[in-house]
Amino acid sequence: MRWESVGExxxxxxxxxxxxxxxxxxxxxxxxxxxxxRFDEFQARTGVARNILSARLRALxxxxxxxxxxxxxxxxxVQYWLTAKGLDLYPILVAMLRWGDKWMACEGGPPVxxxxxxxxxxxRPTLVxxxxxxxxxxxxxxxxxxxxxxxxxxxxxxxxxxxNPPRRSE
Amino acid sequence: MRWESVGExxxxxxxxxxxxxxxxxxxxxxxxxxxxxRFDEFQARTGVARNILSARLRALxxxxxxxxxxxxxxxxxVQYWLTAKGLDLYPILVAMLRWGDKWMACEGGPPVxxxxxxxxxxxRPTLVxxxxxxxxxxxxxxxxxxxxxxxxxxxxxxxxxxxNPPRRSE
DNA sequence: TTTTATAGTTGCATTTCGAAACCGTGGGCG
DNA sequence: CGCCCACGGTTTCGAAATGCAACTATAAAA
Numbered sequence: 001m002r003w004e005s006v007g008e009x010x011x012x013x014x015x016x017x018x019x020x021x022x023x024x025x026x027x028x029x030x031x032x033x034x035x036x037x038r039f040d041e042f043q044a045r046t047g048v049a050r051n052i053l054s055a056r057l058r059a060l061x062x063x064x065x066x067x068x069x070x071x072x073x074x075x076x077x078v079q080y081w082l083t084a085k086g087l088d089l090y091p092i093l094v095a096m097l098r099w100g101d102k103w104m105a106c107e108g109g110p111p112v113x114x115x116x117x118x119x120x121x122x123x124r125p126t127l128v129x130x131x132x133x134x135x136x137x138x139x140x141x142x143x144x145x146x147x148x149x150x151x152x153x154x155x156x157x158x159x160x161x162x163x164n165p166p167r168r169s170e
Numbered sequence: 171m172r173w174e175s176v177g178e179x180x181x182x183x184x185x186x187x188x189x190x191x192x193x194x195x196x197x198x199x200x201x202x203x204x205x206x207x208r209f210d211e212f213q214a215r216t217g218v219a220r221n222i223l224s225a226r227l228r229a230l231x232x233x234x235x236x237x238x239x240x241x242x243x244x245x246x247x248v249q250y251w252l253t254a255k256g257l258d259l260y261p262i263l264v265a266m267l268r269w270g271d272k273w274m275a276c277e278g279g280p281p282v283x284x285x286x287x288x289x290x291x292x293x294r295p296t297l298v299x300x301x302x303x304x305x306x307x308x309x310x311x312x313x314x315x316x317x318x319x320x321x322x323x324x325x326x327x328x329x330x331x332x333x334n335p336p337r338r339s340e
Numbered sequence: 341t342t343t344t345a346t347a348g349t350t351g352c353a354t355t356t357c358g359a360a361a362c363c364g365t366g367g368g369c370g
Numbered sequence: 371c372g373c374c375c376a377c378g379g380t381t382t383c384g385a386a387a388t389g390c391a392a393c394t395a396t397a398a399a400a
Contacts, residue, residue: 131293138260
């Protein structure tokens with residue numbers, strides 16, 4: 001299977017990855033969420049090669065993540081603005097930030113912290129249940145398959161695996 | 171800049187991406203969170219080529235995401251178990267799932283839903299502020315840079331960009 | 341003994357990436 | 371006018387990653 005066809009799956013994760021799953025794309029988006037909007041800014045901040053950046057930006061515009069604005073003041077430069085669809089990628093970025101902070105920490109603590117402007121305090125955004133409001137993790141959540149996602153091979157006989165969420169001993 | 175060196179950045183997002191940012195990796199993890207543990211299961215479910223899968227699994231084990239267990243019952247097969255570090259990637263996957271559900275929806279609604287076992291209800295996990303508990307998004311949060319992340323070029327004079335979070339008119 | 345299942349590895353054609361050079365437009369300026 | 375620079379790319383080309391199929395190794399089953 002080629003990577004380009006993961007977006008044609010019925011899986012929402014795969015579809016999301018078809019938009020943001022390429023190398024550099026999330027780093028470009030990181031810069032966008034930090035307020036950068038120009039080609040050369042993205043290039044200098046992320047270190048991505050210019051041709052790759054060009055291709056990624058084009059794809060992101062095509063996928064409705066960025067809006068490309070020419071002749072934008074000040075200076076009439078080209079600018080890339082996050083759309084509502086793009087802004088909505090924020091939780092993915094934050095989830096990566098939090099995991100990186102926890103498991104790949106630099107010496108001296110996380111280089112970026114978030115402030116929640118509504119309450120004014122530093123925040124470490126957390127995933128909670130939309131129903132009961134308590135914290136969510138892999139152990140306390142069960143996936144329920146609704147549509148059968150196109151079995152690749154027919155072999156669903158005795159080797160059928162259970163769809164239980166993972167539970168380790170530790 | 172080569173992709174392999176993004177993990178040496180001080181940015182937590184980049185460091186996270188150095189572990190889960192390769193093609194196929196998140197799809198392999200999706201299957202892991204669905205309870206798959208075996209090589210051929212991952213292969214059949216994701217459609218990734220076997221050599222690529224082999225390389226990804228090796229890297230994930232090296233990075234402490236999977237634990238590789240040989241001679242595991244039943245059947246003495248090799249199994250890949252998520253470690254605590256791996257299980258903690260769940261919010262990233264869920265964030266992608268939620269975004270895909272919202273913006274790349276299939277006809278007929280999302281193919282997978284989540285049930286929160288603690289409360290017993292279907293849940294759509296949401297990111298909230300760890301301090302005040304209200305919903306978080308890109309508009310209501312401000313990043314604060316703590317350590318200066320190694321400027322690539324010196325040009326931080328008048329062209330210095332503001333570090334404001336993006337705000338669109340729409 | 342032969343077949344099957346599992347977990348890979350190998351070889352090779354194709355695709356993508358990465359670095360640097362180049363290009364086109366527009367402005368500032370002497 | 372003629373020159374230089376900033377910006378936003380594109381082009382070129384060698385290097386690396388990917389994708390597919392075939393092959394291997396090991397152990398169990400038939």
